[in-house]
Amino acid sequence: MQIRSPDKNWLHEKLAGLGVQLSQLEINELERKWLLVSIAMIGLFVGAIVVTAVSHGIHPPGHVETIDSASLHLSQEFAEDKLGVQPTPLADGSIQVRLVAGRYGFYPREIEVPAGRRIVFRMASMDVLHGAHIPMTNMSAMIVPGYVSEVVSVFPKPGEYPMLCNEYCGLGHDHMWSKVTVVAQENWRKPATGGSQQ
Amino acid sequence: MNDATSTRLTLFNFWVAFGAFGLACFFGMYQVLERSGLFAFLQSPAVYFASVSTHGVLMAFVLTTFFIMGFGYYTAAHSLGQPVWNPRLAWTGYGVCVGGVVLAAIPLLLGKASVLYTFYPPIQANVFFYIGATLLVVGSWFWCAIMLVMLARWKKDHPGETVPLPMFATVANALLWLWTSLGVALESVFQLLPWALGLTDTIDVGLARTLFAWTLHPIVYFWLIPAYIALYCYVPQAAGGKLFSDVLARTAFVLILVLGLPIGFHHLYMDPEQAVGWKFLHMVGTFAVAIPTLLTGFTVIASLELAGRRQGGAGLFGWIGALPWKNPMVLAAILSLLMLVLGGFGGIVNASYAMNAMVHNTAWVPGHFHLIFAGTVVTMYLAIAYQLWPRLVGRKLYSEDLPLVQLWGWFIGMVVMTTPWHILGLLGQPRRISAVQYNSVLTLSWDPYESLMVIGGFILLVSACQFVYILYKTQTAGETLEAEPAAADDAVRPPPAWLNGFTLWNRVILVLMVLSYGYPILQFFVLKTYNPSAWGY
Ligand SMILES: [Cu+2]
Numbered sequence: 001m002q003i004r005s006p007d008k009n010w011l012h013e014k015l016a017g018l019g020v021q022l023s024q025l026e027i028n029e030l031e032r033k034w035l036l037v038s039i040a041m042i043g044l045f046v047g048a049i050v051v052t053a054v055s056h057g058i059h060p061p062g063h064v065e066t067i068d069s070a071s072l073h074l075s076q077e078f079a080e081d082k083l084g085v086q087p088t089p090l091a092d093g094s095i096q097v098r099l100v101a102g103r104y105g106f107y108p109r110e111i112e113v114p115a116g117r118r119i120v121f122r123m124a125s126m127d128v129l130h131g132a133h134i135p136m137t138n139m140s141a142m143i144v145p146g147y148v149s150e151v152v153s154v155f156p157k158p159g160e161y162p163m164l165c166n167e168y169c170g171l172g173h174d175h176m177w178s179k180v181t182v183v184a185q186e187n188w189r190k191p192a193t194g195g196s197q198q
Numbered sequence: 199m200n201d202a203t204s205t206r207l208t209l210f211n212f213w214v215a216f217g218a219f220g221l222a223c224f225f226g227m228y229q230v231l232e233r234s235g236l237f238a239f240l241q242s243p244a245v246y247f248a249s250v251s252t253h254g255v256l257m258a259f260v261l262t263t264f265f266i267m268g269f270g271y272y273t274a275a276h277s278l279g280q281p282v283w284n285p286r287l288a289w290t291g292y293g294v295c296v297g298g299v300v301l302a303a304i305p306l307l308l309g310k311a312s313v314l315y316t317f318y319p320p321i322q323a324n325v326f327f328y329i330g331a332t333l334l335v336v337g338s339w340f341w342c343a344i345m346l347v348m349l350a351r352w353k354k355d356h357p358g359e360t361v362p363l364p365m366f367a368t369v370a371n372a373l374l375w376l377w378t379s380l381g382v383a384l385e386s387v388f389q390l391l392p393w394a395l396g397l398t399d400t401i402d403v404g405l406a407r408t409l410f411a412w413t414l415h416p417i418v419y420f421w422l423i424p425a426y427i428a429l430y431c432y433v434p435q436a437a438g439g440k441l442f443s444d445v446l447a448r449t450a451f452v453l454i455l456v457l458g459l460p461i462g463f464h465h466l467y468m469d470p471e472q473a474v475g476w477k478f479l480h481m482v483g484t485f486a487v488a489i490p491t492l493l494t495g496f497t498v499i500a501s502l503e504l505a506g507r508r509q510g511g512a513g514l515f516g517w518i519g520a521l522p523w524k525n526p527m528v529l530a531a532i533l534s535l536l537m538l539v540l541g542g543f544g545g546i547v548n549a550s551y552a553m554n555a556m557v558h559n560t561a562w563v564p565g566h567f568h569l570i571f572a573g574t575v576v577t578m579y580l581a582i583a584y585q586l587w588p589r590l591v592g593r594k595l596y597s598e599d600l601p602l603v604q605l606w607g608w609f610i611g612m613v614v615m616t617t618p619w620h621i622l623g624l625l626g627q628p629r630r631i632s633a634v635q636y637n638s639v640l641t642l643s644w645d646p647y648e649s650l651m652v653i654g655g656f657i658l659l660v661s662a663c664q665f666v667y668i669l670y671k672t673q674t675a676g677e678t679l680e681a682e683p684a685a686a687d688d689a690v691r692p693p694p695a696w697l698n699g700f701t702l703w704n705r706v707i708l709v710l711m712v713l714s715y716g717y718p719i720l721q722f723f724v725l726k727t728y729n730p731s732a733w734g735y
Contacts, residue, residue, distance in 0.1 A: 031446055035489075035493065038488075045546065046482055049552070059552060062470070069730045129321070138556060142466075164626070165628070168630040174635045
């Protein structure tokens with residue numbers, strides 16, 4: 001088979017033909033206006049999202065990092081004594097929290113974090129799909145076996161927050177939740193070890 | 199063309215569709231009762247999740263697929279004036295679908311397939327559930343092939359003529375479905391079936407979720423297109439007017455087909471296995487597909503206004519009162535559009551790249567899609583049934599008033615049920631729970647909305663029973679129908695060739711699909727991934 005070399009005029013003619021056809025389309029004046037309004041409206045929404053995404057760095061979690069769910073307990077990061085709120089903040093001052101999700105709980109079951117500070121959650125599943133959500137906040141992520149889910153949030157107000165599993169994970173799913181206590185910056189004590197906090 | 203074969207095919211498909219619908223409403227009623235926690239003796243996660251799975255499969259897969267096939271056979275035979283091509287193939291496809299439904303129903307009802315209707319690996323259902331679901335999809339491809347062949351044959355016999363709008367839209371839907379179902383078919387054939395049969399031990403959940411997302415959003419347009427066909431092709435005439443613009447209608451169907459396919463990632467916004475860049479790309483596409491819906495809203499409302507003014511309605515809003523509200527098709531269209539507006543607003547929140555985090559997997563989501571699917575789509579299915587049933591069974595509709603009561607009931611029930619769900623979603627209630635077990639003060643704020651949802655569910659169940667009753671009575675006790683009134687076809691100016699066929703659009707879709715799913719699927723073969731093994735429910 002011989003491949004024809006692209007003809008410059010070909011694209012030109014095609015485009016011109018399309019233009020003629022478009023101009024012959026019978027579109028009522030009102031329809032044309034509505035079409036423009038629709039496109040402008042959608043453009044506005046997308047524009048607003050682009051601005052927040054680019055200038056404020058507001059993105060959904062999407063941190064493609066794989067991990068072997070079957071051997072989490074042997075891993076560097078998700079071994080039992082490394083879970084919970086980490087004693088050393090990250091380089092940018094964020095607090096890191098490591099959680100394992102498994103039927104039917106988040107481990108450790110209770111954590112305490114400071115208000116008004118950037119919290120980076122790193123979570124992995126040891127069995128099936130789970131979802132972590134702290135209601136009325138943007139702390140939400142799916143926890144898919146085989147991947148590390150990373151999500152960043154800031155809790156402005158101290159208080160007791162439940163962290164609910166919001167993805168069906170089996171018949172005990174209703175019971176899967178943990179307690180997150182947010183305390184004022186000045187009252188927060190960083191944990192001594194990487195493991196559980198009392 | 200009123201040949202016996204197409205009538206029988208349509209009727210047989212509709213019986214399964216509406217039988218599934220009636221049954222599913224009982225499951226739905228049980229779910230709102232169980233979930234409300236008002237009746238202690240009903241509490242059972244095992245029964246609840248089996249019921250949710252069955253309700254979802256019956257509504258989203260059985261009602262829709264059979265309804266769309268039945269409606270397609272009717273539309274093809276009538277608008278093309280041709281008998282159904284190869285009836286034996288059509289009946290074989292029907293048999294495969296019914297067989298699939300029965301195979302899937304057994305493990306579902308036994309609680310051996312409580313994986314909800316989105317499958318959820320690595321939770322593993324009984325293998326017959328996956329085989330049954332696959333057969334339902336494969337059987338529906340027979341229908342797609344028949345629709346494509348019928349169009350091709352008609353075009354050969356009528357060179358240069360304009361494809362009738364209902365058939366144009368039906369073929370757009372058949373193509374949409376072939377493209378759409380490919381994702382879940384790949385998941386099923388290469389992942390779920392070998393794994394459920396024990397041929398492989400583990401499953402790549404990231405890949406499975408990506409393939410399912412491929413199907414998960416365009417499938418909604420597969421369900422929606424028949425509703426749009428009725429809005430464009432039945433409603434203007436029922437209201438006593440005519441379609442405002444044929445070209446715009448075709449444009450809307452083509453845009454839904456082309457833009458609806460490559461946008462499934464907004465279902466994966468909160469997932470870790472896809473990077474933000476791809477999510478962003480799909481977000482832009484998701485917003486773009488709102489344009490054909492906005493066009494549809496405009497065209498249908500403009501057609502209704504035209505009809506209302508013809509009947510003497512004056513002033514800015516006078517035409518609304520002048521519309522024939524007692525015509526089920528017109529009433530259904532108005533109620534549908536209202537729910538489309540409400541549901542569309544929720545959809546914009548869901549589609550918003552970062553705002554989604556607040557409502558992801560909360561009760562907001564079923565609130566939203568019940569408005570769009572059970573509200574907009576199913577309401578139009580009901581109206582189509584009222585329109586076609588007399589022609590299919592040769593008897594007058596059993597009652598003139600009961601269909602109106604039924605449609606109003608469905609609308610009111612849907613609003614009463616979904617409003618509390620939206621609020622509960624904002625208050626953080628997860629969607630897929632059978633009971634509230636959290637020992638937290640937060641849950642106190644959920645209580646008042648739970649009872650409202652039960653009332654909505656009850657109104658919906660009564661309405662669904664009325665619907666099935668009307669069809670049953672029409673078929674068994676309706677007066678014999680005189681000759682079918684001929685629909686007056688308004689002559690339309692022939693649209694340009696690219697709005698009269700699909701070759702160009704299939705090429706465009708291929709390019710868009712490769713761009714939006716190429717690397718996101720390829721990455722699972724490039725990255726070092728770890729597959730988890732199977733878990734029961
Ligand atoms: Cu869970």
